[in-house]
Amino acid sequence: MASPASLRVGIAGLGTVGAGTVSLLRANAALIEARAGRPVVVTAISARDRSRDRGIALDGLRWHDDPLALANDRDVDVVVELIGGAEGPARRLVEHALGNGRPVVTANKALIAVHGATLAASAERAGVALAFEAAVAGGIPVIKALREGLAADRLLRIGGILNGTCNYILTAMRESGRGFDEVLQEAQALGYAEADPSTDVDGIDAAHKLAILAALAFGRPVDFSSVHVEGIRSIGALDIGFANELGYRIKLLGIARHTERGVETRVHPCLVPIAAPIAQVDGVFNAVVAEGEFVGRLMLEGRGAGAGPTATAVVADLIDIARGSLVPAWGASSGALSALVSVPMSERSGDFYLRLSVLDRPGVIAEIAGVLRDCGVSLRSMLQHGREAAEGAVPIVLVTHETSEAAMQAALEKIAALDVVLPRPTMLRIEPG
Missing domain, CATH: 3.30.360.10 (Dihydrodipicolinate Reductase; domain 2)
Structure with a gap:
């Protein structure tokens, strides 16, 4: 029986993750072949500087100065985009590769977050994979967990x-x-x-x-x-x-x-x-x-980052492609996605932490409490320490009961305008974890 054909990979971008991906594919070649069902080999690369020492041998690999050439290279079955950025050469390469019917693996979270819907639709039309396990949390397999598990x-x-x-x-x-x-x-x-x-x-x-x-x-x-x-x-x-x-x-x-x-x-x-x-x-x-x-x-x-963890996620996607696995980028076809609306931040409710630096004068706390009361914000607790070195200010921390974001923002604006409050207050939200 003839040996299965190799999956030939073209990589655009030889930074930390790109070089790590080449190293991983070579170091674990036998293991990857066993799990993919065929060899997965890099045949072509594209990067900005040919002279830079990346700590890996590049002998025998075709070098393309223009990353778009990877999408046209007949000896490349899948394009790996590791350039980065939501626009520019990264976007053009991915669009061109999908348009040519080439599957794409990317670690580019900005590209997927901004243009992922359009790119997924292009991949569906071409019947190829758009894979981005490495775009979120490095070596943590969260995309596969959500989309499949x-x-x-x-x-x-x-x-x-x-x-x-x-x-x-x-x-x-x-x-x-x-x-x-x-x-x-x-x-x-x-x-x-x-x-x-x-x-x-x-x-x-x-x-x-x-x-x-x-x-x-x-x-x-x-x-x-x-x-x-x-x-x-x-x-x-x-x-x-x-x-x-x-x-x-x-x-x-x-x-x-x-x-x-x-x-x-x-x-x-x-x-x-x-x-x-x-x-x-x-x-x-x-x-x-x-x-x-x-x-x-x-x-x-x-x-969540680094050459090794992120490269493992890139290669995991390549193994799926080598096996012939084809899962829609968003877990369902574009036409099957829901039309759930986005809820504005102003509608959030919860507890808040508010730190103020105030002048050490009688009645200051009562004045601030009055503002919170008028805005419908209820206090749960307060902390007060000694004076800060600057201007004799006193740091105080207020913790609220559950209240709306809108009410808290209104109170924050009024408190910041008080002449007894020095720098802009610091407001943080409290979450259950």
């Missing part, structure tokens, strides 16, 4: 810690007592944060991932524009300390919920109880929590 259940909630950079920064702040700026510099020096960390620390990276998870979990078209996004720049060492005193830890969470009104998607820093499993996930680790009607609550934890 939990296909029979109705999911109610999905989310978790989706950005390792932010989780590292918040963990280091808690453990060392240092401020955000100092820990960010450390994260950059260690390679956990980019030179321009905005996509991570402003919550955009987590929002891309949450949009993808929500689409898969709730069977609706991906909708990045509906995700409410806040980052962690406003979190100070004081907040970390107060949260601990109150029995909480601060985490940047992505949260998507299916409610009677529609789908709620939001990314923002939260206070979660120290005893909650998600609160114990520290450092650069990610964790995804899913809750279904029949399966209950599940949590998957692991490394």
Whole structure:
């Protein structure tokens, strides 16, 4: 019997993940062949700099300066896009490959979050796979878990810690007592944060991932524009300390919920109880929590980035393609997806943490309490410590009972306008974890 034909792979982008994918395919070639039913081999590559040493041998591989050439290469069966970015060459390559009837594997969360609905429809028309396990949570197999393992259940909630950079920064702040700026510099020096960390620390990276998870979990078209996004720049060492005193830890969470009104998607820093499993996930680790009607609550934890974990997700998709597995990108055909509406952030209700720096004058607390009362916000507890060095200000923390987002925002605006309140107040939401 003739040996099965190899699955010939063209890779665009030879950064950390691209080089890791080449290394993994070579190091585990026999194991991968056994599981895929045929060899999976890289035959062509495209990257910007031919002279750069990537720590892997590139002998015998065709080099294309233009990544779009991979989609036309007759010796490439599947295109792996590892360039990154929602637009530009990454988008053009994926569109061109699908248009040519080539399956695509990508780790590009921005591309899938923004253009995933259109690209999935193109893949369906061509009858080929659009696979993106590596786009969310690195080596954690969350896409397969949602799309296949939990296909029979109705999911109610999905989310978790989706950005390792932010989780590292918040963990280091808690453990060392240092401020955000100092820990960010450390994260950059260690390679956990980019030179321009905005996509991570402003919550955009987590929002891309949450949009993808929500689409898969709730069977609706991906909708990045509906995700409410806040980052962690406003979190100070004081907040970390107060949260601990109150029995909480601060985490940047992505949260998507299916409610009677529609789908709620939001990314923002939260206070979660120290005893909650998600609160114990520290450092650069990610964790995804899913809750279904029949399966209950599940949590998957692991490394969300890096050459090894992300490459394993890329190669897992290649193995599926080599086997001939063809699952719709969003778990159902585009025509079968629901029309669930997005619920605006203003409709959320919950408990809140509010930190203020106020002048040490008689009647200040009563004045602030009056504003909260007039806005319909009920207080659960208050913490007050000694004066800060600057201007004799006193830090106080207020914890509310459940109230609406709209009422809390209205109260926040009025409190910030008081002449006894110094910097902009810090407001954080409290989640059960």
